[in-house]
Structure formats: structure tokens, C-alpha cells
Amino acid sequence: MLTKWGIAAGLVAAGITVTSGQPTFSPPPDAPSFEFPLPTPGPPAGEDDPPIIEPVPPSTGQPRPTRPPGVPVVLPRSVNIQLKLERDGSLSVTEQVIVGAKETMNRTAPLRIGERVFTVREAKVEGNGTAEVSGENLVIRLNEGASTVTYKVDGAVADVGDHQQFRWQAASGWDTKLIFVRTSLLTPKPGRDFVCLAGMAGTEDRCDAAVTDAGGILRVVHSNLDADARVDISAVLPAGMVPVTATFVGGAAGVGPFALTPLSGAGLGLVLLLLIGGFAVVLTARARDTRALAAEGVPVDVLVGAGERVAFASPDGVLPGQAGTVIDERVDPRDLTATVVDLAVRNYLWITEAGQDWQLVRRNAADDALTGYERAVYTALLPEGTDAATVSGLRENPPALDGARSAVYADAVSRSWLSRKPTGLGKVGIAGVGLAAVGAALTAALALSGGPALLGVAVLIGGVGLVLGGRLLPARTRRGAVLLQQVRGLHGYLRAARPDKVPAADRELVFSRSLPYAVALDETAQWLERNAPTFTGGLYWYGTQDQRFDQRKFADRFTALVHELDGVFGKR
Structure with missing residues (x-):
């Protein structure tokens, strides 16, 4: 062990490697220099001490000469490198390069x-x-003397x-053999599992x-690095x-922002x-x-009262225009027709025959007793300032009822019969869209920063799943399914x-x-036949x-009225 330390220390202290016929070069007095001490051998490392890779002496087979005392010697074609x-x-790099007299040294270091x-x-x-970056290469051109190259x-x-990995080729792409390479790497916290490879690309030879x-x-020492060879340093x-x-192109296996790591896998x-x-x-x-759709309706008691008097009461307070919507999850013209009849029955409108036509007359103003969709229908038929309208006139100029249809769905959702508009996303779908947007943004941000981008992909997939799940869920809720059975009982x-x-x-x-419920459930003719007489x-x-x-x-006339009103509401 001490012998190895002595060899490595001797290499660094002398700062030289001698080869046959190799001239020496004395740099100018103001040439930059690096302090490059080796650690002093001490007691064995404990479990918490930084790891030590024992130095291995260069295997040149030649004896190492000693430098005469007091004579500073610096070899041409030597490189001192500081990595921080x-x-x-980012990685700060400082390279001190010694170029022999009347020589040049050029480096074309690949950046991919x-x-x-x-x-x-x-x-x-x-x-x-x-020094400049040209395409995918760092290009350094140096003439005789001592030069210092810096870059990030x-x-x-x-x-x-579960860890980070450092990698950089401290020396690569030189067009001449490097006699001596010294490199130091400083990190904010000590690393481990250092690997230093020296030689042509693809070889596994270790540094001296x-x-x-x-x-x-x-601290790395290596001698006689061939032209175009590299010193490749990695650490955990x-x-x-x-x-x-780190940035990867072409889908590097096992690394990069889209690598499957324990965190992204979890x-x-x-998801x-x-x-x-x-x-x-x-x-x-x-x-x-x-x-619920296949089951028979449950019996319901729609006649309530005390003593000998009775009154009609719909199940769960469902209105005629809502009854048909709960059954088929769609606002049909017939649902709006039933709403008009119900407004008349409840004294908001007066329906009167006018020859072969009918007239809808304002009887009482819309008040808070009406739901949002009932007010929308009322206002569409008789706008502010209009006290009467004929059915034929409404058929020629159909009122805009998109708001009324939307209000029917909104009212059913507010009563928890439907979870959403059947053609809409609903709360689950909207949450899914928001989550997918967050996932897409997170994926982009992590990919650009080199983070675990698959986590963003997981969030994106979860958002898309919510959107699809929201669309596949039936619009009718559990309470709506119960009401469906009750409406069938009413039928x-x-x-x-x-x-x-x-x-x-x-x-x-x-x-x-x-009667409006008979209209909504397509029982008008039978109901009139039994009750009108x-x-x-x-x-x-x-x-x-x-x-x-x-x-x-x-x-007969009422049946015709229902048909005409269906035509009014079916045109838009």
C-alpha cells in the first residue's frame, strides 16, 4: 500500500513522465500553475469516510528518474485539469495545457x-x-507555451x-499524445464509486x-494518453x-428524464x-x-290528502319537464310542451282557442316558485313586454330555447338526479381535463430540467383516465335511478x-x-279518453x-295543441 502511494505521490510531485528523446520545456515566469497534492496516507478508512481508490502505478515498465534538486521541469504535451x-x-472546467516550442495542440472533443x-x-x-463550440464539438487550438482554457x-x-451520476470526459479528442494528464474533481458533497477510464473510446482500461x-x-494521474483517446470520469x-x-436523445436506455426509475415506476x-x-x-x-332501465316501475302513491279530500303529488317533487329527461337523459320537445301545459295548470299562463289556432296569454308573472328552466321557457314564449303569443306565430318564429334545455339539465344536476349533462364532461371529466393539463405541463418541465418526467406522464395518464371515466359513467345518479323507477310507477x-x-x-x-305528466310520458290520448268525459x-x-x-x-283539440307545440320546440 505505501509503495503504491509512494509511486503516485512521486508522479504528482515530480509532475513529469520521461520518454526517450522527449525535450523539456520551461514556461514563462507568469505561466499559470495548479496545486495538485495527494492525500497523506493515514489510518484505514471508516464506514463514514470518503471512499479511496488505491492508486495503481503506470505500467510502462521503465524506471522513474528523479528530478535534480532545484531544477523546475514541466513537460510539453502535459495537461492539468480542474473540474468543479x-x-x-453546471461543471466548471479549467485546463492548463503545456505546448512544446514550435508545436501546436488541437482538441476536438465530442459533446455527444x-x-x-x-x-x-x-x-x-x-x-x-x-476555444469555441463548433456543431457537436468543443474545438480548442493552442500554440506553443502555457495556456489556460476555461469553460462551463x-x-x-x-x-x-435513487442517486445521481456524474460523467465527463476530462481529456478527449487531442490530436497528439498527452505525456502527462492530471485531473481533480470537486463536488458539493463527497461522491462514491468513482470510475476513471483511460484509452480509446469503448475500452475499459483504468487510469494509472x-x-x-x-x-x-x-485526483487522477495518467501518462501517455494516445491521440484521440479519452480520460472518462464518472461518480455516484x-x-x-x-x-x-443531463440531456439524452434517441431514448437512451435506463437514463434520462424518461427513464423508468423506482420513483417514476411507483x-x-x-396510477x-x-x-x-x-x-x-x-x-x-x-x-x-x-x-334500473330494465326493471319495472315501483308502485307510487300520487294521491295524498286527509279525510275525503285528495291532491296530486309527484314522486320526489319531479316536474313534468324533468320526468321525461330522467327516463332518457335527453330534453325532448315533448318535455318542453309538458312544461307549457304545467305553467297553464299552475296559473302562470292561460291557453285559449283562437279559431284553428291557440293563444298563450300571460296570467301571472314568473316568480320564485318557478325553477330556472321553467322561467327560461316562460320568458322564451312571452318575452318582457309581450302579454300574448299565438302558437302559429311561435311556429313561424321559434323561440330560442337552448338556455331552457341547458337549464333543465342544470336543474336535474342540482337535484342530484343527474351527475352531469349527458353530452358534457361533468365534475369528474372537468377534473380530468385539469389534471391532464397539469400532467402535460409537469412532463414538459421535468423533461427540460432532466427530472423524472415519467411522473408527469403518470399524472397526464390519470387525467385522461378521469376524462374517459367521466364520459363512461352514466349521467343518471343513484338517486336518479330510484326516481326513474318512481316515474315508471307514475306512468x-x-x-x-x-x-x-x-x-x-x-x-x-x-x-x-x-295531465302535464301524461303529456311528458306520452299518455295524453289514453288519459283524455278516460278522464275528459x-x-x-x-x-x-x-x-x-x-x-x-x-x-x-x-x-281532440288538446291533442292537436300538443302536436303543434312539439313542432314549435322541435325546430330549434
Whole structure:
């Protein structure tokens, strides 16, 4: 061990390598120089001490001469290199190059190594030469004398699994053999598992000597590096020590922002589990909705009251225009027609015959008792300042009812019968769009910064899954499925109810309140056939041109009115 230390120390202290016929060169007095001490041998390293790579003496087979005392000797074609990894992830490089008299040394260092791309900036030379970036190469041209080259490198740090990895070719692309190369690497925190390779690209030969001192600084010594060969240094660094700067092109395996690391793998696995769980929720909800559609309606008691008096009450307070929407999740013209009839029954409108036409007359202004969609229908038929409108006029100039249709859906959502507009995204879909946007932005940001971009991809996939899941979920909620069965029970009542089951004093009101539901559920003709004959004095919300109310004629005219109103609402 001490013998090896002595050899390496001798190499560095002398700063020379002698080859047959190699001239020496004395730099000018103001030439830059580097301090390059080796660590002093001490007691064995403990578990927490920086790792030490024992130096291996150069295997030239030639004896090492000693330098005469007091005679400074610096060899031409020698390079001293200082590497300092900054806290922002960039690598500061300083190279002192000694060029022999009447000689030149040129370096064309590749900035793309495999799939990894490095970026060099702020290259400059103090001395006799130039440095620039040309395409994918760092080009240095030096003439005789001692010159100092400085530049910064981006791309030397990558995330690999649970740690960071440093890599840079300290010497590469020189057009002449380097007699002596000395390199030091300083990082913000000590690294480990240092590897120093020297030789032509692709070879695995180790550098002559590579040691770390007590401060964790790596120091490398190598002699006789062939032209176009490289000194390639890599090290393992603590995770998150500096920002990741590495850039990869062409999909480098196992590295780069899109590498599958434990962290990104855990994120993708979590998203997969959530997608599986969401898929199960979607299947359960669709199965529930399918059963609700196939099941028979449940009996409902729509006649409520005390004693001998009764009144009509719809299940869960559903309105005629909402009943049809809950069944087929669509606002049909018939739903709006039923709403107009219901507004008349509730004394907001007066419907009166006008020859072969009908007139809708304002009776009471829209108030807070109306829902949003009922006010929208009322306003569309009779705008502010209009007290009456004919059905034929409305058919020629159909009112704009998009707002009314949207209001029907909004009202059903507010009552928790529907989770969303059937053609819309709903809360789940909107959340998915937002999450997908965050995932896309996160992916781009992590990819540009060299971070674990697959985490952003995982978030993006989760957002897309929410969007698709929101569209696949049935719009009808669990409460809506229950109401569907109740509406079918109401439909059954309309088909089977007989007027003699209702006290005579309440028949007109029960008949009138239930008629809009018969319109919405396409039971108008049957309901009129069974119930209209019981009325001889007319209806409080419908006016005829006859002095005496004709039940049969009313049934025919009302059926025609429903058809005409369907035409009004079906044109837009």
C-alpha cells in the first residue's frame, strides 16, 4: 500500500513522465500553475469516510528518474485539469495545457457521447490559442507555451435510480499524445464509486492512479494518453445534490428524464391501481343503471290528502319537464310542451282557442316558485313586454330555447338526479381535463430540467383516465335511478287510474295536475279518453270558443295543441 502511494505521490510531485528523446520545456515566469497534492496516507478508512481508490502505478515498465534538486521541469504535451461541480448542476472546467516550442495542440472533443448530449458555454483561452463550440464539438487550438482554457459544461449530472451520476470526459479528442494528464474533481458533497477510464473510446482500461482525499476530492494521474483517446470520469452522487442537467436523445436506455426509475415506476404503478379502481366503479355504476332501465316501475302513491279530500303529488317533487329527461337523459320537445301545459295548470299562463289556432296569454308573472328552466321557457314564449303569443306565430318564429334545455339539465344536476349533462364532461371529466393539463405541463418541465418526467406522464395518464371515466359513467345518479323507477310507477298510475277513484270535488284539480305528466310520458290520448268525459263545466286554465264545454272536442283539440307545440320546440 505505501509503495503504491509512494509511486503516485512521486508522479504528482515530480509532475513529469520521461520518454526517450522527449525535450523539456520551461514556461514563462507568469505561466499559470495548479496545486495538485495527494492525500497523506493515514489510518484505514471508516464506514463514514470518503471512499479511496488505491492508486495503481503506470505500467510502462521503465524506471522513474528523479528530478535534480532545484531544477523546475514541466513537460510539453502535459495537461492539468480542474473540474468543479457547481451547486446549480453546471461543471466548471479549467485546463492548463503545456505546448512544446514550435508545436501546436488541437482538441476536438465530442459533446455527444452515445445518446447523451453535453453543452459547453463561456469557453475562453488565456494564452496562445482559441476555444469555441463548433456543431457537436468543443474545438480548442493552442500554440506553443502555457495556456489556460476555461469553460462551463451542462449535462454532466443525470438521475439514475435513487442517486445521481456524474460523467465527463476530462481529456478527449487531442490530436497528439498527452505525456502527462492530471485531473481533480470537486463536488458539493463527497461522491462514491468513482470510475476513471483511460484509452480509446469503448475500452475499459483504468487510469494509472485515482484517489480521493479526506475532503472527498478525486485526483487522477495518467501518462501517455494516445491521440484521440479519452480520460472518462464518472461518480455516484447523493440524490438531489444538484439540479439534473443531463440531456439524452434517441431514448437512451435506463437514463434520462424518461427513464423508468423506482420513483417514476411507483407513480405509474399508483396510477395503474387508481385506473383499475376507477374502471371497477364505472362498471358498477353502468350495471346499476342498466338494471334500473330494465326493471319495472315501483308502485307510487300520487294521491295524498286527509279525510275525503285528495291532491296530486309527484314522486320526489319531479316536474313534468324533468320526468321525461330522467327516463332518457335527453330534453325532448315533448318535455318542453309538458312544461307549457304545467305553467297553464299552475296559473302562470292561460291557453285559449283562437279559431284553428291557440293563444298563450300571460296570467301571472314568473316568480320564485318557478325553477330556472321553467322561467327560461316562460320568458322564451312571452318575452318582457309581450302579454300574448299565438302558437302559429311561435311556429313561424321559434323561440330560442337552448338556455331552457341547458337549464333543465342544470336543474336535474342540482337535484342530484343527474351527475352531469349527458353530452358534457361533468365534475369528474372537468377534473380530468385539469389534471391532464397539469400532467402535460409537469412532463414538459421535468423533461427540460432532466427530472423524472415519467411522473408527469403518470399524472397526464390519470387525467385522461378521469376524462374517459367521466364520459363512461352514466349521467343518471343513484338517486336518479330510484326516481326513474318512481316515474315508471307514475306512468303505471296514469295508465290504470280511473276518475271514479277520485272524489268529485277534487277531480278537476287532480286531472289538471296530472295531465302535464301524461303529456311528458306520452299518455295524453289514453288519459283524455278516460278522464275528459267526467268534466262538463270546462277547465280553469283552458278556454274554448264553445258556449258549452265539449269533452270530446276538447280531447281532440288538446291533442292537436300538443302536436303543434312539439313542432314549435322541435325546430330549434
